[in-house]
Amino acid sequence: MIVYGARPSPFVRKVLVFAAEKGIAVEMRPGGFGRGGEEFARASPFAKMPALQDGDFTISDSSAIITYMDTLHPEPNLIPLEARARARTIWYEEFADTIVQATGQKIFFNRVAGKLMGLPCDPAAADRAEAEKMPDLYDYLESVMPQSGYLVEDRFTLADIAVACPLINICYCSDGLKSGRWPRVLAWLDAVRARPSFAEAMEKEQRAMGKAAA
Numbered sequence: 001m002i003v004y005g006a007r008p009s010p011f012v013r014k015v016l017v018f019a020a021e022k023g024i025a026v027e028m029r030p031g032g033f034g035r036g037g038e039e040f041a042r043a044s045p046f047a048k049m050p051a052l053q054d055g056d057f058t059i060s061d062s063s064a065i066i067t068y069m070d071t072l073h074p075e076p077n078l079i080p081l082e083a084r085a086r087a088r089t090i091w092y093e094e095f096a097d098t099i100v101q102a103t104g105q106k107i108f109f110n111r112v113a114g115k116l117m118g119l120p121c122d123p124a125a126a127d128r129a130e131a132e133k134m135p136d137l138y139d140y141l142e143s144v145m146p147q148s149g150y151l152v153e154d155r156f157t158l159a160d161i162a163v164a165c166p167l168i169n170i171c172y173c174s175d176g177l178k179s180g181r182w183p184r185v186l187a188w189l190d191a192v193r194a195r196p197s198f199a200e201a202m203e204k205e206q207r208a209m210g211k212a213a214a
């Protein structure tokens with residue numbers, strides 16, 4: 001399968017990590033922010049990354065791509081089947097993609113991505129988002145984090161992948177989580193980042209960001 005996008009995007013990372021955890025081989029090609037040409041345009045009608053191509057099938061949106069991958073490769077199970085656990089997993093994915101990412105993109109774009117792309121940045125907007133929004137998000141996660149260190153069903157699921165993805169971007173350019181105020185969240189994120197699927201994705205995206213900065 002071909003995934004179009006740029007590795008540091010939390011939505012692209014979500015798909016790449018999900019594929020890695022499933023053992024699905026993925027070829028990464030550029031897409032988005034003016035890159036990817038017609039191939040990407042066909043796969044992503046509104047030029048959002050990630051997009052997927054599998055033979056003659058194309059689809060965009062990380063959740064749609066994950067649904068496709070999961071249906072073709074149900075094992076290992078990463079989206080619980082039991083009703084409440086499944087609903088909670090989808091809640092965490094939605095929480096990550098919308099609520100966390102709304103703040104995360106202000107912080108990451110204005111401190112990292114915008115600079116790498118040579119676009120105008122507003123560091124004060126990043127500072128405001130970090131100060132005004134991140135404590136509530138971390139407080140919420142600290143309050144719901146089970147002793148097991150996994151968000152749902154006391155095992156690794158899509159919920160952990162999805163919530164970790166925007167937080168990883170935030171932690172690339174914010175030390176807030178290291179304050180000691182949210183120990184369960186920090187321990188959980190450290191464990192998630194240490195998984196081979198995440199470690200490999202992060203190593204490659206850091207190389208890509210390094211190259212863009214050079």
Ligand SMILES: N[C@@H](CCC(=O)N[C@@H](CS)C(=O)NCC(=O)O)C(=O)O
Binds near residue numbers: 009010032
């Ligand atoms: N709901 C989409 C969101 C994708 C998205 O917003 N991606 C951003 C990068 S993080 C993007 O492509 N931005 C470029 C643009 O909006 O033109 C998903 O889950 O894939």
